[in-house]
Amino acid sequence: GAGVSQSPSNKVTEKGKDVELRCDPISGHTALYWYRQSLGQGLEFLIYFQGNSAPDKSGLPSDRFSAERTGGSVSTLTIQRTQQEDSAVYLCASSLKASGRPGETQYFGPGTRLLVL
Template structure:
């Protein structure tokens, strides 16, 4: 079946503008994750959604970042008043359940490369 999809694949914006990044998880996956990867770095956890539970927002770097997941499926990551340090690849992943005794395998989308000028 279809994997995780993200849009847009690339986004160039000017400092101070707002951006929205979209993620479509694998159908039937109840857990959804957002990560950020800066150049040459590992992945930094941003936020986690599981079903109807309150999301874990502990990784969001500032209040300019927010995310929502509508209907338990599609998620949107919004960055307000973008700064140059927000430039990175934003990766979305989904997993079957995301809870239990240990972590499920996470399936990643291709990412959105955000460049803030």
């Protein structure tokens, strides 16, 4: 079946502009994660959505970053007033995360490569 998809695959923007990154999780997966992969920081957790529960936003680096998940499916990560240090690959992952099932496998999308000039 279809895997996790992300769009755009590449995004070049100017410092100070806002960007939106989209993630389509695997159908039926209730858990959705955003991670950031950068040269300096490696792979970092950003935010987690599970069903209708309040998201875990503990990894968001600043208040310029926000994310939403509409209808329990598609998610959008928004970065406002982009800075050069926001340049990175943004990865989305989804998992079944059924209640009581530990260690669910996360399935990753190909990522969006963001370059802030």
